[in-house]
Amino acid sequence: MGKGIIGFIGVTGLVITLVAAGYVARGPLTGGTLPPRLHLIGAGAWFVVGLITFAWGMKKFTASADRPEPDRGRLRMYKR
Known part of the structure; x- marks a missing residue:
């Protein structure tokens, strides 16, 4: 659901930009x-927004x- 909302925000920004330019x-x-x-x-x-x-x-x-x-072979293990 998060991707759909974020996509809607992006499309809304595109519409705002096109309407202001038009x-x-x-x-x-x-x-x-x-x-x-x-x-x-x-x-x-509005165009900038x-x-x-x-x-x-x-x-x-x-x-x-x-x-x-992470590549487990390259990780260092530190012991106290």
Whole structure:
């Protein structure tokens, strides 16, 4: 269940990033003007938040939870 939640967080970050980028690019791509400056700052902030959320979620989603087994022959045993 943990992987599903982490994957959902990563996908949510991707959606936030795409919506913020689409908001800024919508004006010039459709022949309109850019949004007001305050809206651009807000969209930029949401873009950064979305990128961070996406990167964190995908990093956690793709990380392996399996710990490597140590090579028992190379471990030193210390006795007191």
